[in-house]
Amino acid sequence: xxSVTQLGSHVSxxxxxxxxxxxxxxxxxxxxxxxxxxxxxQGLQLLLxxxxxxxxxxxxxxxxxxFKKSETSFHxxxxxxxxxxxxxxxxxxxxxxxNNLFFGTGTRLTVIP
Amino acid sequence: xxxxxxxxxxxxxxxxxxxxxxxVQDMDHENMFWYRQDPGLGLRLIYFxxxxxxxxxGDIPEGYSVSREKKERFSLILESASTNxxxxxxxxxxxxxxxxxxxxxxxxxxxxxxxx
Numbered sequence: 001x002x003s004v005t006q007l008g009s010h011v012s013x014x015x016x017x018x019x020x021x022x023x024x025x026x027x028x029x030x031x032x033x034x035x036x037x038x039x040x041x042q043g044l045q046l047l048l049x050x051x052x053x054x055x056x057x058x059x060x061x062x063x064x065x066x067f068k069k070s071e072t073s074f075h076x077x078x079x080x081x082x083x084x085x086x087x088x089x090x091x092x093x094x095x096x097x098x099n100n101l102f103f104g105t106g107t108r109l110t111v112i113p
Numbered sequence: 114x115x116x117x118x119x120x121x122x123x124x125x126x127x128x129x130x131x132x133x134x135x136x137v138q139d140m141d142h143e144n145m146f147w148y149r150q151d152p153g154l155g156l157r158l159i160y161f162x163x164x165x166x167x168x169x170x171g172d173i174p175e176g177y178s179v180s181r182e183k184k185e186r187f188s189l190i191l192e193s194a195s196t197n198x199x200x201x202x203x204x205x206x207x208x209x210x211x212x213x214x215x216x217x218x219x220x221x222x223x224x225x226x227x228x229x
Contacts, residue, residue: 043203043220105155
């Protein structure tokens with residue numbers, strides 16, 4: 001069975017500070033992992049996806065995530081927050097060969113000027 | 114770029130009405146999905162389809178049905194709308210051709226449905 005846990009439904013950071021959004025997954029097989037972002041009144045946009053080729057994945061807008069199998073984690077980071085990063089972020093998992101995604105409950109990021 | 118278009122951004126209907134939400138994608142994707150999004154619950158899968166005229170139940174299919182008569186179009190139907198179906202509905206599509214790769218789903222902008 002697959003599931004995703006996002007710790008912290010709301011995260012606030014100052015502009016220029018490090019962004020860290022946490023995601024832990026459970027999966028009985030090697031997972032496919034994704035981070036999506038949702039800006040107000042919009043659908044979800046893919047930020048990055050995990051491939052087995054590299055544990056550190058770089059995405060759009062300066063975001064990156066590191067796959068840690070021993071910790072079953074796929075945390076999202078950005079070195080320096082920008083006002084435009086304010087949005088809701090979703091971590092998602094699917095199992096090998098499947099197209100269904102299981103989403104976490106989301107983390108709303110607020111960036112303080 | 115993949116374009117997933119949902120016919121309405123905002124919709125207000127009354128209890129007991131039959132409601133149709135339409136979704137069209139322009140990338141010849143085989144897979145299409147309907148989710149509902151509620152605060153604190155994330156996205157929950159209602160139904161999905163791997164091909165024309167095929168459908169599979171997701172996690173919360175009760176009170177909903179779907180129709181896929183053409184590859185590019187996937188409709189969500191609320192047979193008799195109820196107030197607990199007030200929500201944001203998101204449609205997504207993905208390519209079957211990359212089944213064993215970690216290819217992503219592409220989302221529409223959502224339909225915010227209110228049932229009064």
